Amino acid sequence: MDFAQFRRPQRYIGNEWNVIKKSHKGRIPVCIGYPDLYELGMSNLGLRIIYSILNEESDIVCERVFMPFDDLSQYLKENDQRLFSLESKTPLNQFQVLGFNFNAELNYTNFLHILELGGIPRYSHQRKDVIVLGGGVVNPEPIADFIDIFVLGEFEAISNDLIKILRSTSSRQARIEAFSQTPGFYIPQLYSNNLENNSYLFKPLNEKAPKSIKRVFVKDLDNSYYPTNWLTPHTAIIQDRVPVEIARGCPNLCTFCQARKQYYPYRQRKPQKVKEIIKKIYKSSGYENFSLLSLSASDYSYMQELLDGVLDYFREQRIGLSLPSLRIDDLLGPLQERLQRLKSSSLTVAVEAAQDKLRKDIQKNIDIKQLFEAAKVLHSFNFKQIKLYFMYGFPNETNEDIIAIADMLKELLGKSNLKISASVNVFMPKPISIWESQSLEDEKILEEKRALLLNSLPRSKRLDVSLPSTKSTILETLLARGDRTVGKVIENAYRKGALFCGDNERFKWAPWKNAIEEEGSAYQKILKTQTSNFAWSFIDK
Amino acid sequence: MIYFSQLDLIHILERALRRTDLPIYFTQGYNPHVKISFRSGLKLGVTGKIEVVLYFSEKVDRERAIQKLKEHLPMGLNILKGSQMSLKEINKLRRQAK
Structure with a gap:
């Protein structure tokens, strides 16, 4: 692919100073993504911490993917090609694990776009091999249908458990089961969380699913990992420091x-x-x-x-x-x-x-x-x-x-x-x-x-x-406070073309308005807090 | 392969210089930066040669400077030739160019 045909080609090259390139042979391939453009994603500290921690392990290869700009999206669609990782240009559907860092709710449709371009089934229940992890969210419920496993809390606090589980087995099902028994991970498909009599009822769907869900935090910041082999872009990014x-x-x-x-x-x-x-x-x-x-x-x-x-x-x-x-x-x-x-x-x-x-x-x-x-x-x-x-x-x-x-x-x-x-x-x-x-x-x-x-x-x-x-x-x-019904609205608005909603210049209300109407979302109830508890109340404070 | 604009190139060279322990010359004033000047521009997406003048605060060994800088340049950006000039000679060339 000749990247010179796209705007700001450096977004897709993956040759930054200190970039880590490893062969996939004999390693667990992980790709971490950020549902916005390169310049924004590369300004995110969390993504850099995760990238470096995982790449410290010799048997793991961690690569990156960002939201492509319109020109590359269109090219991939027209040529029936899959979105790829920056480092090795591997199509996303060839990774065992994909991890997304969500720090802005307005990017949820971009995330669905990345999945589609990468050839990853949209819903958790449709996936056979790949595991999609989501982190950085406070209320996971609006995107619960699209994520297999949420990391709740700070990544450094669970990174050892994550690595151990990935090493223990390569089966998607066995990995998900192991994650479900580990604090800091939340598997939404093991629970229902519906509004009944004006209150959210969080129910495990099987006996093995733990009843309490916790956020985990780093105890000792001094001894927690900090990336120092700094990935240095060759082009300007939003926070260029x-x-x-x-x-x-x-x-x-x-x-x-x-x-x-x-x-x-x-x-x-x-x-x-x-x-x-x-x-x-x-x-x-x-x-x-x-x-x-x-x-x-x-x-x-x-x-x-x-x-x-x-x-x-x-x-x-x-x-x-x-x-x-x-x-x-x-x-x-x-x-x-x-x-x-x-x-x-x-x-x-x-x-x-x-x-x-x-x-x-x-x-x-x-x-x-x-x-x-x-x-x-x-x-x-x-x-x-x-x-x-x-x-x-x-x-x-x-x-x-x-x-x-x-x-x-x-x-x-x-x-x-x-x-x-x-x-x-x-x-x-x-x-x-x-x-x-x-x-x-x-x-x-x-x-x-x-x-x-x-x-x-x-x-x-x-x-x-x-x-x-x-x-x-x-x-x-709505996206911050939403329950699982809001996931339907997100998916509907995405199908109507809602992308880059966090960008004031590109934000359009029309697809969302229509999606809310078509899905019959009780969105006023969510905005006005007319329920006796919240969609996220099940997470221990 | 590497794609960059002229502005990107300034940062790429500045950061490469900063990673070496060569005695970089900085401009004076409130917002000091590495002094780099170009004899010509390059277009984005086009392979080519460009002449760049880098400034040092003291005399450096030409071979050593080229070697050090090469170690810190990203793939796709190479030093083809390097020559050393005193500030006097540079200023003389400038005057002639005008």
């Missing part, structure tokens, strides 16, 4: 946040370990930009020590460093002098709600007065821009809260001459967040609030606001 994870989980209690419970509890990596990882990755990749990754960098107890230990190295080697989740007080406090030495990057502040009272309601504890204080000293940092995150559609929110977002942006534009980029999202009651039993705000009200915000925003060349459509928020909430 090396993320070095300094902590996992979050000690804060923001009511809307799903991630704090998805990665639990709060664990920190020692600065010495972080430093070692940074040096190893730089030596292996030559990457010119790094970022210190965590849900909330400001809560990292060893930040001063870490920065003191690495800033000179970054300066000598001319490596850029960004700290994407800092709080404003760090800019004014003891870290100020250290942060001023960073190569230019952007300041990110998750404000969420512009007025104090609402911010208190959602347990987001930041002092906004400091943001304006900080605006005055921002010129002493090398920041290129300020990025702000807001949300609307919260319970008990008023129109004043919406206008306050616009006012805050106005005031900031006046106090600083940096570019401001604001990302405004709608509050969605995501599974296992503190507010999981809240409802998604009515569509009509969301539309009114959206219009109010758009009309109040200041006009400035320095301001860039991103605001997803209300319909895509409704869909994301």
